[in-house]
Amino acid sequence: MLNVQDLEVSYGPVAAVKGVSFSVEKGELVTIIGANGAGKSTTLNAIMGLVAIAGGDIALNGASLLKVPVEGRAGLGMSYAPEGRRVFKALSVLENLKAGGNILKRGETEARINAVMARFPALLERQGQDAGTLSGGEQQMLAIARALMVSPDFLILDEPSLGLAPKVVGQVFEIIAELRQAGVTILLVEQNVHKSLAVADRAYVMELGLIVKSGPAGALASDPGIHDSYLGSSA
Amino acid sequence: MEEFIQYLIAVVNLGSIYALLALGLVVVFGQLGFLNFAHGDLMTLFGYALLFQTAWGVPFWLAVLIAILFAGFCAVAMERIAFRPLRGQSPMSLLITSFAISGALHVIFQVTISPRSKPVPIPEFLSGYITIGEVFIGRAQIFTIIVAVAALLLLKVFLTNSRLGIALRASASDFDVARVMGIRANRVIALAFFLSGILAGIAALLWIAQRGAVFPTLGLTPLIKALIAAIIGGLSNPKGALYGGFFLGALEATLLHILPDDYVVFRDAVVLLILVFFLVFRPNGIIATNPEPMR
Numbered sequence: 001m002l003n004v005q006d007l008e009v010s011y012g013p014v015a016a017v018k019g020v021s022f023s024v025e026k027g028e029l030v031t032i033i034g035a036n037g038a039g040k041s042t043t044l045n046a047i048m049g050l051v052a053i054a055g056g057d058i059a060l061n062g063a064s065l066l067k068v069p070v071e072g073r074a075g076l077g078m079s080y081a082p083e084g085r086r087v088f089k090a091l092s093v094l095e096n097l098k099a100g101g102n103i104l105k106r107g108e109t110e111a112r113i114n115a116v117m118a119r120f121p122a123l124l125e126r127q128g129q130d131a132g133t134l135s136g137g138e139q140q141m142l143a144i145a146r147a148l149m150v151s152p153d154f155l156i157l158d159e160p161s162l163g164l165a166p167k168v169v170g171q172v173f174e175i176i177a178e179l180r181q182a183g184v185t186i187l188l189v190e191q192n193v194h195k196s197l198a199v200a201d202r203a204y205v206m207e208l209g210l211i212v213k214s215g216p217a218g219a220l221a222s223d224p225g226i227h228d229s230y231l232g233s234s235a
Numbered sequence: 236m237e238e239f240i241q242y243l244i245a246v247v248n249l250g251s252i253y254a255l256l257a258l259g260l261v262v263v264f265g266q267l268g269f270l271n272f273a274h275g276d277l278m279t280l281f282g283y284a285l286l287f288q289t290a291w292g293v294p295f296w297l298a299v300l301i302a303i304l305f306a307g308f309c310a311v312a313m314e315r316i317a318f319r320p321l322r323g324q325s326p327m328s329l330l331i332t333s334f335a336i337s338g339a340l341h342v343i344f345q346v347t348i349s350p351r352s353k354p355v356p357i358p359e360f361l362s363g364y365i366t367i368g369e370v371f372i373g374r375a376q377i378f379t380i381i382v383a384v385a386a387l388l389l390l391k392v393f394l395t396n397s398r399l400g401i402a403l404r405a406s407a408s409d410f411d412v413a414r415v416m417g418i419r420a421n422r423v424i425a426l427a428f429f430l431s432g433i434l435a436g437i438a439a440l441l442w443i444a445q446r447g448a449v450f451p452t453l454g455l456t457p458l459i460k461a462l463i464a465a466i467i468g469g470l471s472n473p474k475g476a477l478y479g480g481f482f483l484g485a486l487e488a489t490l491l492h493i494l495p496d497d498y499v500v501f502r503d504a505v506v507l508l509i510l511v512f513f514l515v516f517r518p519n520g521i522i523a524t525n526p527e528p529m530r
Contacts (some may be wrong), residue, residue, distance in 0.1 A: 082412055088408035088413075090404065099401050100416055146416070156306065
């Protein structure tokens with residue numbers, strides 16, 4: 001589905017991603033884990049076209065994305081829920097979903113809204129409310145719901161559990177597991193290493209702009225190095 | 236009672252024109268993060284378009300319609316020619332560019348048209364007064380209120396009910412995320428400028444209908460009022476421009492009413508003082524959608 005080859009991204013003189021290669025196969029849930037500043041979100045921004053890349057290639061279903069403008073990528077069946085949720089705060093919940101379905105044909109929007117609302121009943125209750133007035137957990141649900149408006153084949157989630165209460169974190173990971181069951185290919189970037197390894201098929205570990213380890217999620221979860229660096233003694 | 240009704244009409248009359256202008260500023264600010272100082276000159280462009288058309292014998296209302304559209308297209312052209320090449324630069328560069336456009340337009344008007352004020356023929360029915368009981372109301376004022384309220388309602392319907400309107404607001408709220416959703420940057424930015432031009436055109440119609448003349452720097456005074464209204468109301472949300480416009484209208488009408496005749500000259504000073512108060516104590520304006528201060 002997604003193939004990233006030798007990706008390099010720099011912010012001015014600072015190299016944030018220094019030649020990263022990885023892939024996500026159809027139907028898989030792949031997670032990229034790593035500490036703050038490892039280059040995980042930058043990698044996702046490069047995939048969405050939000051940062052200029054300094055080298056390498058990104059291909060979706062065998063076709064390079066480098067020439068596709070940001071606005072054109074939604075039409076390719078990929079969708080994105082950004083770090084920090086970034087819902088459209090001044091818009092109502094319903095309008096956020098409509099904006100998420102911007103590329104849908106005119107007749108389809110309503111049916112998609114109904115389908116998405118059925119999955120997130122809390123949003124249905126609040127559909128007229130401004131998104132800025134929702135709780136953090138509700139905003140995260142809205143960010144995911146908004147990304148689902150286009151019925152994506154490939155969903156990219158950036159830190160969906162960041163800053164949420166433990167109970168809500170559990171709900172977010174339940175939704176991720178459900179989406180995977182429903183056949184959506186998912187690339188998940190997370191700091192909650194324990195939960196994301198539990199839900200993923202495969203994982204990559206990023207450190208200072210490089211992938212330092214990769215493998216089946218289960219194997220990495222029991223890897224002593226990973227255990228010490230990211231899971232701590234409590235996990 | 237009569238006095239109170241006249242006061243209220245003055246509030247709505249001033250407030251609605253300021254609101255239209257401030258909305259034009261905020262719609263563009265939402266997309267590109269700068270205040271377009273050439274916005275007032277779109278009003279002047281409307282004025283000259285109306286002037287020339289009436290001189291050529293185009294019927295007044297047709298000329299008005301064409302002039303409003305002309306202002307819209309001038310705004311789009313401004314973006315295409317001057318602002319698009321600077322896309323991605325800091326909003327400060329765009330702001331300074333807009334000063335340059337404004338200055339250039341003033342000179343072009345002075346050299347190619349006339350440095351003097353030119354009378355615009357206003358139809359008979361917009362001049363004079365009507366009386367309801369003891370109350371004298373200017374016909375141009377009634378016309379202003381009807382047109383402005385209709386324009387504001389149409390704008391609201393467009394922004395909340397149409398796909399383009401929602402795309403415009405989404406992109407004002409988070410430009411990059413909106414692009415990820417497939418909302419095309421060039422298209423929403425052009426749309427924002429077109430709307431701002433149309434709003435400036437409508438405001439100019441109302442402004443000129445009450446003054447009857449057009450001159451090269453016509454847009455300057457209303458632009459400054461609109462800037463004050465937009466800043467007081469808040470730049471992050473069209474609602475802010477609406478509230479700010481009516482707040483400023485109410486403020487000016489009130490000052491005109493309560494200040495003794497000798498002190499009316501201090502009206503603008505009081506308005507600016509209140510602006511300073513807002514900048515110090517509520518820099519995000521009445522309606523602050525974004526918790527962090529605007530750049």
